Amino acid sequence: MGLVDLRSQKVRRSGQELVDHLNSFNLDLKFSAGVWFFAPGGGRFHDRYVPPMSMEEILEKAAKLKKYGLQALEAHYPNEINEDNIEMFKQYQADTGIRVLTVVPNLFFEAQFEFGSLSNPDPAVRRVAIERVKTTLQLNIELGTDFAIVWPGIDGFDNTFGQNHVVARDLFAEGLAEAMDAVPGVRIALEPKPYEPRSNILYGTTPQGILLAEKVEKMLGAEANRRLLDEGHALMTLNPEVGHVLMGYEDLGYALSLVLEYGRLAHTHWNSQPLGNYDQDKNVGVIAPEQAEAGLYVLKMHGYQGYFGIDINPERMPVERALINNMDCLRGMNERINNLDHARIVECVENPAKNRGMLEALLIRARYGDTGASFSEVE
Secondary structure (H helix, E strand, C coil), rough: CCCEEEEEEECCCCHHHHHHHHHHHHCCCCEEHHHCCCCCCCCCCCCCCCCCCCCHHHHHHHHHCCCCCECCCCCCCCECCCCHHHHHHHHHHHHHCCCEEEEEEEECCCCCCCCCCCCCCCHHHHHHHHHHHHHHHHHHHHHCCCCEECCCCCEEEECCCCCCCHHHHHHHHHHHHHHHCCCCCCCEECCCCCCCCEEEEEECHHHHHHHHHHHHHHCCHHHHHHHHHHHCCCEEECCCHHHHHHHHHCCHHHHHHHHHCCCEEEEEEEECCCCCCCCEEEECCCHHHHHHHHHHHHHHHHCCCCCCCCCCCCCCCCCCHHHHHHHHHHHHHHEEECCHHHHHHHHHCCCCHCCCHHHHHHHHHHCCCCCCHHHHHHH
């Protein structure tokens, strides 16, 4: 597994240099999808709406979506991908050209993780979680993935009174560092989420995720890991999900730019979500398309070259239709931002006093057509 080089994300550009970059760089919309939503189960308030599917059936369905742009799959260990079916996934990659992008340790579902996984105060349970991360990292090597996503969904608290938050954060970070040193050279991408299923999840926002990344990297001691860090590579990275960012009342473009500033954006998960609220995993563009477009433009500004993971919950439509809709929506948004007047946008941002209202005017015309007064009439 080769480590994807993220160091160029940290390059600062402004003025004509940024204009030249925006005119020459186009996002490569490589799409991935999680196998978990191909046959979604029931929820807290309703039964499942589609019959369960075997992994073979899911992979067959995914293969038919390659012609629409699906290039990679994401799966959890051990419930979706494991030692018993890994050869099937290897053969699938060879037969279809659809790769496994990430194997994710499932640290949140089982009853043994009721009080947390890597931060669990019970040493025996915590040891199970650490060993699971180690095994997952080994599977990522075996399958040639780009990173291992870690979502601390069950690591957190419901009642803040008396909680030793520092110890919980230390335990979580130390567990990741131990696993990463045991299986060196594998990148981890944290997926922050502020709440649900816990009332508060550890490292749940973008800035907190960056703090965790820097904390873990300082703990790493394996020679191979230290060498990569000394070369400026990030080993602890982030996988922001649009819905999770907006659940935390963060601005998507700002959040993505913060991760890119530190060269830690390994992957992105796309859907749509109202500010706050429970995690809805709606299709891209259904809610707040302006946030998605602003986020895409930030990725373009920083030269993001990673995948665009579709992470949705298509309860009331076929998964094929949902995935095609999401890929088509992101393509349409990307085409629109590519066709913007980048020089004028940079001028508006860098000289706002001389361009009052003009950035908004540019976006109105890009989204709805030139239906009002021309620029010359109002300048």
